[in-house]
Amino acid sequence: MEIxxxxxxxxxxxxxxxxxxxxxxxxxxxxxxxxxxxxQPWFSTTKSKHLELFFSMGIPPLTIMKELIIPSSTQPxxxxxxxxxxFQSLVIFEHFSFFFxxxxxxxxxxxxxxxxxxxxxxxxxxxxxxxxxxxxxxxxLLGQYHLLLQLLILVVIATFILGICLSKSFLVSxxxxxxxxxxxxxxxxxxVMLWTPALVLKGCFWHKDKAxxxxxxxxxx
Numbered sequence: 233m234e235i236x237x238x239x240x241x242x243x244x245x246x247x248x249x250x251x252x253x254x255x256x257x258x259x260x261x262x263x264x265x266x267x268x269x270x271x272q273p274w275f276s277t278t279k280s281k282h283l284e285l286f287f288s289m290g291i292p293p294l295t296i297m298k299e300l301i302i303p304s305s306t307q308p309x310x311x312x313x314x315x316x317x318x319f320q321s322l323v324i325f326e327h328f329s330f331f332f333x334x335x336x337x338x339x340x341x342x343x344x345x346x347x348x349x350x351x352x353x354x355x356x357x358x359x360x361x362x363x364x365x366x367x368x369x370x371x372x373l374l375g376q377y378h379l380l381l382q383l384l385i386l387v388v389i390a391t392f393i394l395g396i397c398l399s400k401s402f403l404v405s406x407x408x409x410x411x412x413x414x415x416x417x418x419x420x421x422x423x424v425m426l427w428t429p430a431l432v433l434k435g436c437f438w439h440k441d442k443a444x445x446x447x448x449x450x451x452x453x
Contacts, residue, residue, distance in 0.1 A: 244419035251412030258405045271395055271405040273348040346396040353392035360385045377422045387411045
């Protein structure tokens with residue numbers, strides 16, 4: 233199985249788990265307390281009250297470590313010739329710096345409910361940056377698949393921001409949870425359709441260059 237397919241499937245499982253968990257709990261909470269419903273930023277489990285929160289906020293640092301500490305062979309962290317930072321990696325450094333700076337700046341706030349939603353919005357914003365800058369090098373079919381993914385992530389970010397002011401809105405929580413589920417489903421669909429040779433669309437083909445291997449279609453350079 234292609235490593236890209238494995239990566240897409242593993243990533244999708246994380247989104248599916250979080251999305252379905254929230255979708256189930258928000259529907260349950262609204263059904264039991266429709267008049268006094270207040271959206272929860274996370275839901276406790278029988279084993280740990282903050283397990284989901286730690287899981288959600290632990291994914292971005294792991295992604296950052298993957299990009300900075302374990303760079304790919306096709307895009308090393310430092311240029312092998314002059315040891316400078318390539319433009320693509322420089323952009324990653326820049327936005328990760330923003331990410332950590334904002335976290336450190338707002339960590340003193342006492343508005344824990346809004347802060348939690350804001351931190352989650354930042355985590356998805358960091359993911360949006362990764363997908364966006366990854367898509368720059370893939371303008372073909374993969375870029376089109378990632379365009380919808382970016383739109384879904386934008387919806388999630390918007391609902392997190394709206395949730396700070398509309399904490400009693402079931403619709404905001406429902407849309408956010410369902411969108412996260414769709415992100416997981418789309419990751420699986422993208423991985424299977426683009427990295428399974430037997431499922432490559434008619435008129436498309438595998439193309440390999442110095443940047444790696446991807447699917448290209450007729451008319452693409």
